[in-house]
Structures are given as structure tokens and as C-alpha cells.
Amino acid sequence: xxxxxxxxxxxxxxNGHLDIVTRASALFDQVIVAVLHNPSxxxxxxxxxxxxxxxxxxxxxxxxSVDSFxxxxxxxxxxxxxxxxxxxxxxxxxxxxxxxxAQMNQxxxxxxxxxxxxxxxALSYISSSLVKDVASHGGNVAGFVPAAVCRAxxxxxxxxx
Ligand SMILES: Nc1ncnc2c1ncn2[C@@H]1O[C@H](COP(=O)(O)OP(=O)(O)O)[C@@H](O)[C@H]1O
Ligand SMILES: [Mg+2]
Numbered sequence: 258x259x260x261x262x263x264x265x266x267x268x269x270x271x272n273g274h275l276d277i278v279t280r281a282s283a284l285f286d287q288v289i290v291a292v293l294h295n296p297s298x299x300x301x302x303x304x305x306x307x308x309x310x311x312x313x314x315x316x317x318x319x320x321x322s323v324d325s326f327x328x329x330x331x332x333x334x335x336x337x338x339x340x341x342x343x344x345x346x347x348x349x350x351x352x353x354x355x356x357x358x359a360q361m362n363q364x365x366x367x368x369x370x371x372x373x374x375x376x377x378x379a380l381s382y383i384s385s386s387l388v389k390d391v392a393s394h395g396g397n398v399a400g401f402v403p404a405a406v407c408r409a410x411x412x413x414x415x416x417x418x
Contacts, residue, residue, distance in 0.1 A: 258286045258287065259285045259286045259287070259340065259341060260285065260286065260287040260288075260289065260337060260338060260339040260340065260341070261281055261284070261285040261287070261288050261289070261339060261340075261341035261342070261343050261372070262288075262289045262291050262330070262333065262334055262337065262339045262341070262342055262343065263277060263278055263281055263288055263289070263290050263291065263342075263343040263344075264291045264292075264293055264326075264330050264333075264342065264343075264344075265290075265291075265292070265293065265344075266292070266293055266295065266298070266300065266385065267290070267292050267307050267311060267385065268298075268300040268301055268302055268307060268385050268389075269301065269302055269307065269310060269385055269388065269389075269402060269406045269409065269410060270307065270310050270311045270314055270385075270402070270403065270406055271380075271383045271384070271385055271388055271401055271402050271406070272380055272383060272400075272401055272402060272403065273345065273347070273376060273377075273380040273381070273383040273384075274311075274345070275314055275315070275403060276345075276376070276377050276380050277343065277345040277374050277376070278290055278315055278318065278321055279318060280374055281343045281372075281374065282318045282320050282321050284372075285320075285341060285343075286320060287320050287321075287322070288318075288320060288321045288322075288343070289321075289322050289323070289324050289337060289339065290311050290315065290321060290322070290323045290324070291323075291324050291325065291326050291330075291333060292304050292307050292308055292311070292323070292324070292325040292326075293325070293326060293327075293330075294325050294326065294327045296327075301389055301410075301413055302409070302413070304325045306409070307325075308323050308324070308325060310403070310405055310406050310409055311323045313403070313405040314403035314405065314406065324337075329365070330342065330362060331362050331365045331366035331369065334366060334369050335366065339369070340368060340369050340370065341369065341370055341371075341372055342359070342362060342369060342370070342371040342372070343371075343372050343374065344358075344359070344371060344372075344373055344374075345373070345374055345375075345376050346373045346374070346375055346376060347376045347381045347382075347384075348376075348381060355371075355373065358371075359371035359373075383401045387401075388401050388402055388410065389410070392410045392411065392413075392414050393414055395414075398410055398411075
């Protein structure tokens with residue numbers, strides 16, 4: 258049983274993230290989308306809100322589950338008996354940070370491998386931060402995020418005004 262963990266902030270989950278999960282679900286027996294609870298960041302969505310939105314977007318994928326974690330990803334992998342970390346690479350700007358993170362994780366937990374999936378070109382410009390930026394100025398983000406995320410982002414900014 259090969260269990261992979263796709264970790265990230267997912268604030269919010271985008272069509273780019275969904276593409277990576279969908280493709281990972283075809284490669285591994287089980288994929289856990291793990292939302293990092295990072296107390297030093299001030300996210301738009303709470304961890305619970307992010308988990309609910311990811312669950313709604315991935316409900317058609319039978320071997321995908323949603324969870325959250327705090328602390329070191331390698332400790333979470335050990336706890337879940339997972340041996341693969343999935344990350345998406347949008348372009349060279351992602352590479353250096355992702356490579357160092359993969360190498361650090363390998364040094365700490367050699368039993369796990371990081372697998373990078375190349376982002377689909379049509380989705381490579383999508384990022385959670387741009388989605389928030391566009392939505393905060395009243396732009397329509399329907400083309401960049403799953404439908405439930407689109408509604409939630411709009412509601413968030415409407416309630417802030
Ligand atoms: N548009 C996209 N297409 C594919 N992968 C993406 C896209 N945006 C982000 N990712 C990948 O999803 C993962 C989680 O990203 P993100 O939510 O920004 O969390 P983190 O804070 O860990 O970078 C990362 O591996 C990132 O490269
Ligand atoms: Mg990121």
C-alpha cells in the first residue's frame with residue numbers, strides 16, 4: 258500500500274492543486290491532502306474551512322482523503338505510514354525552495370521520497386495568493402478555483418466590506 262501526502266497551505270485550494278491531486282490519485286493507492294496549520298501565518302481561511310473546501314472539490318476521487326497537520330511533515334508521514342511526499346512544480350521559481358525542502362526531508366527521513374509533478378501549463382499561473390488578490394478587488398475567480406471555493410472566497414471578501 259503506497260500512501261502519498263500532498264501537503265500545502267491551500268489557502269485556498271485552486272484548480273492547480275486539484276490537477277495535482279487528481280494526477281497523484283492515479284499514481285498511488287492512497288493520497289492524503291494535508292493542510293499545514295502554520296501558526297505564524299494569517300490565512301484567509303481557517304484550517305477547518307480549507308479542509309471542507311478540499312473535501313468538496315475531491316469528493317469524486319475515491320482514494321483521496323483530507324487531513325491537517327502541525328509541525329514537521331516527516332513526523333506526519335511517519336504517523337500516517339506514508340512514504341511519498343507529492344509537490345507541484347509550476348516553474349523554475351518553485352524549484353530552489355522545493356529542492357531544498359525535499360533534500361532536508363530526505364536527510365531527516367530517508368525512507369520517504371518527494372515526487373514532483375509538473376504543473377499542467379494551462380494552470381501554471383494560478384496561485385492561492387493571486388486568487389485572493391483578484392477576489393479582494395472584486396474580480397471573478399471562477400476560472401481558477403473549484404465552484405465551492407469560488408463561492409467561499411466571494412463570501413469572505415463580501416463579509417469584510
Ligand atoms: N497552479 C498550480 N498548479 C500545480 N501545483 C501548484 C499550483 N499552485 C501551487 N501548487 C503546488 O501545490 C503545493 C502547495 O502549494 P501552497 O498551497 O502554496 O502551499 P505551500 O505553502 O506549501 O507552498 C506546492 O507543491 C505548490 O507547488
Ligand atoms: Mg506556495
